[in-house]
C-alpha cells in the first residue's frame with residue numbers, strides 16, 4: 218500500500234474583545250475581574266421587554282479594523298440572532314451578524330520566514346460575548362454563572378482557508394494581533410481571553426481541488442499552543458486517512474497537559490442556529506463620510522512602520538521587523554533615537570539585552586524598569602569612553618533589576634574605564650619589564666606578540682583599561 222501525501226488547509230476565526238468602556242448593547246461597564254454579576258442590567262441579563270441599543274464606539278472600532286485589514290465596509294449591515302441554549306446566555310440567543318457583516322473581503326500581508334504571503338479575510342462582524350460559567354472547584358455539584366462579561370463587544374474576524382502550515386497560522390495571528398494593538402481596539406491578551414483563536418483544519422491528497430472534512434480546534438490560548446495543536450491534528454488526521462478511516466466533522470479541544478486534541482462535540486452547521494435578523498435592531502447604515510473620517514484616524518500600521526525604520530534610520534529589514542512586532546517596543550526604540558541619534562546602536566541594545574530581560578519577565582516595553590533615558594545614558598557612557606562596551610553589557614542586568622542609574626552603578630563598582638595615559642603607561646611599563654623575552658621577540662619583527670601584551674595589560678588593569686588606548690600606547694612603547 219502506498220501512503221498518500223496530504224496538503225493541510227487551514228482557516229482561522231479570531232474573536233477580539235473590543236476595548237470599549239461599555240457593553241455592545243447597554244451602558245454596563247466592561248472592566249475585567251470585578252465581583253461576579255456587578256456589571257449587569259436588565260438588557261444584558263436578558264430580561265423580557267428590554268431593548269438593545271448599538272454601541273457607536275464598537276461600530277467605530279469595527280470599521281477602523283476593517284479599513285486596516287483592507288476590507289470593504291458594508292452599509293447597511295445588520296444584526297442577527299444566533300439561537301442556542303447555554304446557561305451563560307440568558308436570552309437564549311446571541312446577537313451577532315450573519316448575512317450582512319460590517320466588514321468583508323479584506324487581505325492581510327504576512328511574513329512567513331523569508332516569504333511574504335497574503336491571507337484573505339472573508340468577513341469581520343460584530344457580536345456580543347456570553348457570560349462565564351464557574352464550576353466550583355471544591356463542590357462540583359454547584360455551578361455558578363457570572364454575567365459580567367455577557368454583552369461585551371467582540372469582533373469576529375474570519376479568514377478564507379488560505380493557510381497551509383502551523384507556521385503560517387502563527388505568522389498570521391501575530392500580524393493580526395499586532396494590527397489590533399496598533400489600532401488600540403483590543404489588548405491582545407490571549408491568556409486573559411481577550412483574543413481567542415479557533416483554527417479549522419482539513420487534509421486533502423496533494424493535487425485534489427475539493428476540500429476534505431474540517432475539524433475545528435478550541436481552547437487554545439497561546440501562540441505555542443496554536444502551533445502544537447495544529448501539528449498534532451495534522452498527524453492525527455494523516456494517520457486516520459492512511460489507515461482508511463474517515464474524518465468526522467467536529468469540534469475538538471486542545472488538552473495542554475496531554476498534548477493532544479479530544480472530541481468536544483460534533484460540529485454544528487449554520488442552519489442549526491436558526492439565524493434570523495434581529496427584529497429589535499434596524500439595519501445599520503454607515504455614512505460614507507464617516508468612513509473617510511475614520512480612515513484618517515488610522516495610525517501608522519506595522520508594515521508601514523517597518524518600511525520607515527529601514528528608510529529613515531537605515532536599519533536592516535530584520536531589525537525593523539523585530540522592533541515593530543510590538544507597538545510598545547517600536548515606541549521605545551523611537552524614544553531612544555530621539556535622545557541619541559545612533560539608530561543601529563540603539564536597535565542592537567533594544568533587540569538584545571533589553572528584549573531578553575523583558576521576555577524573561579513577561580513584560581512589554583512600556584513597563585520596562587529601564588526607560589529610554591536610562592538606556593541612552595548607558596550608551597553615552599560607552600561613547601564617552603567612561604566604560605567599555607563589555608562592561609556596559611555586564612552591568613545591564615543590574616541596571617534592569619536595581620532601579621539605579623548607570624552612573625551610580627559604575628561609580629559604586631569602580632568600573633570607570635582607564636583612559637588616562639599616565640596610568641596606562643605605568644601598567645605597560647610593568648608588563649614590559651616582566652616580559653623581556655616577548656619584548657625582544659616583538660622588536661625582532663614578530664608583531665603577533667602585540668596581542669599577548671594587550672591581554673596582559675587588560676588583565677593587570679582588571680579589565681578597565683580602554684583597549685583602543687592600550688593598543689596605541691603599546692605600539693609606541695614596544696617600538697622602543
Ligand SMILES: [Zn+2]
Nearest residue numbers: 243245258261
Ligand atoms: Zn447591561
